[in-house]
Amino acid sequence: MDIGFIGLGNMGRGMAANLIGAGHQVTVYNRSPGKAEGLVERGATAASTVAEACTGDVVFTMLADDHAVEAVAFGEHGILAALAAGATHVSSSTISVALSERLTTAHAEAGQRYAAAPVFGRPEAAAAAKLFVVAAGQPQVLQPLSPLFDAIGQRTFVVSEQPHSANLVKLSGNFLIASVIESVSEAVALVAKAGVDRQQYVDILTSTLFAAPVYQTYGGLIARREFEPAGFAAQLGLKDVRLALAAAEQLQVPLPVASLLRDRFLTLVATGGGHLDWSALATLADRDAGLGSDDSA
């Protein structure tokens, strides 16, 4: 298939490489140059504009946030302007439900197709084609995309015919990760103040009921107080919780834990920690417990 791929960050590069590896013609584009080189060596064509990446059957976007997606989609010479009638835009970015709804409408009005396919997994999973793809869209839109999702992930979940539902599932997942960070941070502050070793405590959790990647990854960061460099920055955590709350308000669903998380992230950002990993919520739990940053416990 003839595929465009816009957004060559840590995630996008791996996804594009796996599409190439599956035998597709891939035209890649990134706003800041230099990201395409490795992919060109593997057989990709480098586009110098968004429009050049929109000449095939399908174009993926894998970008940082709503603003970036809005710019490439709605901008002059953007995807909506450039994509052929009947061709498909696959949005894999973590964007708002509202933007996904807007894209659904705009592509329909332009005679184009649209699917949302956000992914769960980190850059290593993207490189290894081990992502989990959460896809939503009309069956006739998704059906031909199936081999593409197989090329980038280990499993695809089709959750709805409405594209924005996939974005909601992705945002809810990030909300659940943040809730793990906060509750583990509180528990670690509690036992640490009683003199229990933080790392041993996390080992107990991850050996028992909590033997999941999310507890292993974030429990470890919290125990080691290792918040830099950020794998995912606190200000992005704040953004995603805000997007989850906005989608929930639209649906009239209260999310008390998400409200609490929003206040915690906002406190972290307001006190200078927006650049830290989002697991740095643990610094607030410690601070509020009167635990100094050098408590040996």
Add this chain to the structure above:
Amino acid sequence: MDIGFIGLGNMGRGMAANLIGAGHQVTVYNRSPGKAEGLVERGATAASTVAEACTGDVVFTMLADDHAVEAVAFGEHGILAALAAGATHVSSSTISVALSERLTTAHAEAGQRYAAAPVFGRPEAAAAAKLFVVAAGQPQVLQPLSPLFDAIGQRTFVVSEQPHSANLVKLSGNFLIASVIESVSEAVALVAKAGVDRQQYVDILTSTLFAAPVYQTYGGLIARREFEPAGFAAQLGLKDVRLALAAAEQLQVPLPVASLLRDRFLTLVATGGGHLDWSALATLADRDAGLGSDDSA
């Protein structure tokens, strides 16, 4: 070793059986009769009073709550009165930090030894000797207990020389489980109101970052709305969160998520759901989102 075992509920029976299986002389006691029979067939001696179970080197207690432990420990002819000087009381019940501190002091004054060894795991794990034992106490107290812990569990974590720290770790674990129940309940209400299938959503979670027993067990109950019979009743969830908060207040550690959980459990109990499984917090998330109990989503 000559061991007494007090409390033959679903957990205690499995633990006592495994101590017998490891070759120890075990004298068992339960307040309500009839629980000891199967164990007697395997070689246990049935005691008709607490005191009769306190004639050996070690006595375990595995009881429902503080009241039950207080009754057998401090009552007339209770453990403190009956246990020999130098013998050890091992408390495996989920009790308050304050009661564990009180037992530490009382046994010391009586010239007896005391260790706390609460366990993580369900009745099946107890039967299969697959529990995780969280032990705390003086090294000279714990060292001879090591083969006993090996007989009932798959792994032992020694967390502190202060017995009550093990109780704190256990309570913090129950707090973390409750926080998973609440946050998953909120997320499920959110995506269900958007039309995503509850069971599929939980499958996505447990296939990805949340591939842990706690998400599998409780996510499944929440998706299936299967709150009876209770594996662990909401009123016990309320009790354990209250005990975690009480211990945290003593240590001056705020736990905002636990405060929220306390209000949710209290609401569930006040509105008639105290007997339901603690995963029935999901009924509150649904109710507050305006989702009826028969929403098909």
Add this chain to the structure above:
Amino acid sequence: MDIGFIGLGNMGRGMAANLIGAGHQVTVYNRSPGKAEGLVERGATAASTVAEACTGDVVFTMLADDHAVEAVAFGEHGILAALAAGATHVSSSTISVALSERLTTAHAEAGQRYAAAPVFGRPEAAAAAKLFVVAAGQPQVLQPLSPLFDAIGQRTFVVSEQPHSANLVKLSGNFLIASVIESVSEAVALVAKAGVDRQQYVDILTSTLFAAPVYQTYGGLIARREFEPAGFAAQLGLKDVRLALAAAEQLQVPLPVASLLRDRFLTLVATGGGHLDWSALATLADRDAGLGSDDSA
């Protein structure tokens, strides 16, 4: 002075009447007709378009929400298009900080003046010229407005040179009212469940430390469970709390009580109570305490 007045609801009519009474030439406009009649009898001129109300020195807007203000300000033939250079738009509506910032910029670019002057007080206070005016803007803009504020209110507070700060103060005031409603609702549920009479309890509060209009008004509604007709509907309460939280997030200020209020209003709206008075938060406190609506206490 030659004044336009847009928005003749319960508040606007009283304000416009008092401007007429102070001797000004007032041209009034309301989208739905029939509201201007009483004012015309007192000497006002009725405008049939927004633009006709923008021919004087000053134009007031007193409208329901952001959408209404955006429509009359930015619409074709709206205030920005119609107002003379050097003339002043005074926005008295309860609008978002973001919209007030946008109006500040837009009027500046159009060579026009802009001030925010939201008011505290109910329709009776508007009719009696007893409002409290919270004004913000450049000194040279506010100075000539001073007699107008004196005509509609009993006191004017100039809080900032930035217009949007006045909107923030107004939103924060509505947040504080909502927090009184919630905390009094919780306290009433508590004492009522113990058998104390609700009305007597509110009488105790308002006779002592809480002898303020906000406790008298809302305490009375809560005690009498009198939530219809709404003086101020729950869905408007939700909107104002959301606007306060949005402004606070922009400023990086966490507001934990406002987050809790947002969840409570959202619950009330999601369960069918959006049309009730915002004091109907009390129904949630009762419900969560297991108090039926016909508990005699």
Add this chain to the structure above:
Amino acid sequence: MDIGFIGLGNMGRGMAANLIGAGHQVTVYNRSPGKAEGLVERGATAASTVAEACTGDVVFTMLADDHAVEAVAFGEHGILAALAAGATHVSSSTISVALSERLTTAHAEAGQRYAAAPVFGRPEAAAAAKLFVVAAGQPQVLQPLSPLFDAIGQRTFVVSEQPHSANLVKLSGNFLIASVIESVSEAVALVAKAGVDRQQYVDILTSTLFAAPVYQTYGGLIARREFEPAGFAAQLGLKDVRLALAAAEQLQVPLPVASLLRDRFLTLVATGGGHLDWSALATLADRDAGLGSDDSA
């Protein structure tokens, strides 16, 4: 009447003086000596033991907390031991609902009478006989006390035949004061970060809907950041919120705002502010907003 009065702190001294002024025979007792002198000059008799203050028809207690009341009531030669059958203990201290229930039972078993009569008001109001008395007890117990309540207060509210309900009302009042402190602290942090003057903001509040003593007193302290010396210390605020939550849990009433307050007070105490006035919750709102203590706004 022949009256004993135990507890001669800032509140108790004023109350005892007014009982003397009304013509009663008053025998006063305080654990630490030297407090009785002024009262003796006015005609009181100084008791050197609790029992000596229990020889009349009525004995008041006005003490700091549960521990102090337990000591004088249940101690050897305490009130229960010393008071004549048919005589009445009037408890005016802010104590737990549970202790008030225990006193009800104990006095009944001893053939004595018991009433709870906590008061609202500060030391100046106690001195001026301007307290508000919240009384509860059996009618035949309260009726003869009526002139005594008139001697110490400006108004008496009889709320229940169960003494502990008066304690609940008192605790709920302190909860409401704390909720005002927290919500005003959040609002002040919000507008201050936007550049609005704190004092002017509080003036606006207390000129309008919030013209009540509680906003004037605490709004002023918050605006001036005047947290020492404490009128009422944060650690006492924590205690009273804890007692309100405990009573509410017993009654199965969730109080989400009180839960939030408990966490805030606990944070303040854990970070070294337990001795500050409870209005120092404002330091947390400032801190979490990234406002330094010397922000001029």
